[in-house]
Amino acid sequence: MPSTLGFAILAALAKDARTGYELTAVMNRPVGYFWTARHSQIHTDLQKLLADGLVRFEAEHGPGPQGKKVYHLTPEGRAALRDWVTEPPRARTERDELVLKTYASWLADPAEMAELFRAQLLLHEERIAQYEGQRAGFAGVPDPGDPTFGNYAALWCGLSYERHRAEWCRWMIGRLDPSA
Amino acid sequence: MPSTLGFAILAALAKDARTGYELTAVMNRPVGYFWTARHSQIHTDLQKLLADGLVRFEAEHGPGPQGKKVYHLTPEGRAALRDWVTEPPRARTERDELVLKTYASWLADPAEMAELFRAQLLLHEERIAQYEGQRAGFAGVPDPGDPTFGNYAALWCGLSYERHRAEWCRWMIGRLDPSA
DNA sequence: TCGCTCTATGTCTGAACTGACATAGTGCCG
DNA sequence: CGGCACTATGTCAGTTCAGACATAGAGCGA
Numbered sequence: 209m210p211s212t213l214g215f216a217i218l219a220a221l222a223k224d225a226r227t228g229y230e231l232t233a234v235m236n237r238p239v240g241y242f243w244t245a246r247h248s249q250i251h252t253d254l255q256k257l258l259a260d261g262l263v264r265f266e267a268e269h270g271p272g273p274q275g276k277k278v279y280h281l282t283p284e285g286r287a288a289l290r291d292w293v294t295e296p297p298r299a300r301t302e303r304d305e306l307v308l309k310t311y312a313s314w315l316a317d318p319a320e321m322a323e324l325f326r327a328q329l330l331l332h333e334e335r336i337a338q339y340e341g342q343r344a345g346f347a348g349v350p351d352p353g354d355p356t357f358g359n360y361a362a363l364w365c366g367l368s369y370e371r372h373r374a375e376w377c378r379w380m381i382g383r384l385d386p387s388a
Numbered sequence: 389m390p391s392t393l394g395f396a397i398l399a400a401l402a403k404d405a406r407t408g409y410e411l412t413a414v415m416n417r418p419v420g421y422f423w424t425a426r427h428s429q430i431h432t433d434l435q436k437l438l439a440d441g442l443v444r445f446e447a448e449h450g451p452g453p454q455g456k457k458v459y460h461l462t463p464e465g466r467a468a469l470r471d472w473v474t475e476p477p478r479a480r481t482e483r484d485e486l487v488l489k490t491y492a493s494w495l496a497d498p499a500e501m502a503e504l505f506r507a508q509l510l511l512h513e514e515r516i517a518q519y520e521g522q523r524a525g526f527a528g529v530p531d532p533g534d535p536t537f538g539n540y541a542a543l544w545c546g547l548s549y550e551r552h553r554a555e556w557c558r559w560m561i562g563r564l565d566p567s568a
Numbered sequence: 569t570c571g572c573t574c575t576a577t578g579t580c581t582g583a584a585c586t587g588a589c590a591t592a593g594t595g596c597c598g
Numbered sequence: 599c600g601g602c603a604c605t606a607t608g609t610c611a612g613t614t615c616a617g618a619c620a621t622a623g624a625g626c627g628a
Binding site: 216240241286304315328354356359376 | 496
C-alpha cells in the first residue's frame with residue numbers, strides 16, 4: 209500500500225505522464241494547496257511505486273547526471289488509485305499552530321495579539337482574491353467525470369475554508385481590540 | 389527553542405501543574421482538537437523542556453516504576469511561552485487527504501463518491517452538535533485576559549470550521565448525485 | 569567563452585512522530 | 599485475596615519529512 213504521498217503522485221500522473229522534476233512542480237501548485245512534498249520525498253516514493261509496479265518510466269535524453277525519466281501509470285497503478293479514492297480517509301490528527309497560540313493567548317497583550325490576527329486576515333483576504341480569480345477561469349462547474357472536476361471542487365473547498373478563517377480572524381480582532 | 393509540541397505542553401502547564409500522564413490526557417481533549425501527541429512524545433519533550441530550564445518537577449510518591457513527577461512552569465518557561473504566542477505561526481504545509489481524493493475523483497463512480505461524502509457529512513454534523521453543547525456551557529464570551537478565553541476562541545474556530553466543511557460536503561453530494 | 573539559471577537526478581542527516589513494548593504501584597470489586 | 603482497571607513512568611524501532619548537500623547537461627546573455 210502506497211503512502212498518501214504515493215497516491216498524490218499517482219493522482220498527478222493519472223492526468224499526464226511527468227518527470228520527477230515536473231511532479232515537484234505540480235506538488236507545489238496546484239496539488240500543493242492540499243498536499244505538499246519536497247523533491248527528495250518524491251524521488252524516494254517514486255522508487256517505491258516503481259517496485260510495486262504502479263508506475264513505469266521511459267528514459268529520455270536530458271539534463272542531469274542520470275538523464276530524464278518520464279513516469280506514467282501502469283494499469284495496476286490506475287486501479288489502485290481508483291480503489292483508494294472512494295475509501296474513507298484516515299483520520300488526520302489536527303495540528304493548527306494559530307489555534308494553539310490562541311489557546312494560550314490569555315497570557316499575552318491583547319493589542320499585540322490583535323496585530324497577529326490582522327496580519328493573518330490580510331493573508332486570507334489575498335488568498336480569497338486569488339482563488340476567486342482562479343474560479344473565474346472556469347466556464348461553469350465541470351461534470352464529475354471531467355478531469356478538471358477535482359480542481360474545481362478543491363477550489364470551492366479552499367475558498368470556503370479561507371472565508372471561514374477570515375471570519376474567525378475578524379471575530380478575534382473584535383474581541384481582542386474592541387476599539388478597532 | 390522548543391518544538392511546537394513543547395509550547396503546547398507549556399500552554400497546558402500555564403493553567404495548572406500536571407504530571408506527564410495528565411498532560412497526555414489534556415493533549416487528547418481539549419488541546420487535542422488542535423494539537424495531538426502520544427505520551428511517548430510528551431515524555432521526550434518534557435526532558436528537553438527540563439534541560440532548557442523551562443519546566444521543573446516535584447517528585448511525589450505515586451504509582452509507576454519511577455513514582456510521580458508533577459511538572460510546573462519556571463518563570464523562564466512562562467516568558468518563553470508569552471513571547472511565542474504573539475509571533476506569527478510558521479506556515480504549516482496543508483495536508484488534506486479528503487481534498488486529495490476529491491482531486492482524483494473524476495476516476496471514480498460518482499454514486500460511490502457521494503456515499504463517501506455522506507459519511508463525512510454525518511461526522512461533521514455530530515461534531516457541530518457536540519461543539520454547540522460545549523458552547524452552551526459558557527456563560528457569555530470570556531474576557532481576553534481570562535484563562536478560558538482560549539478555550540472559547542478555539543471552540544468558535546472549530547465550530548466555524550465544521551460548518552464550512554459540512555457545507556462543502558453538501559455541495560459535493562449535490563454535484564455527485566443530483567437525484568438526491 | 570564565462571557564468572548564470574533552469575532542468576533534472578539523487579543521497580544523507582536529523583527532527584518529529586507513531587505504535588509497540590516494558591514495568592509497577594493503587595484502589596476497587598467480587 | 600485475586601484480578602482488573604487505572605495511574606504513571608519510560609524505551610525502542612521504524613516512518614515520514616524537511617533541508618542540506620551533491621552532480622551535471624542545456625540554453626542564454628554579456
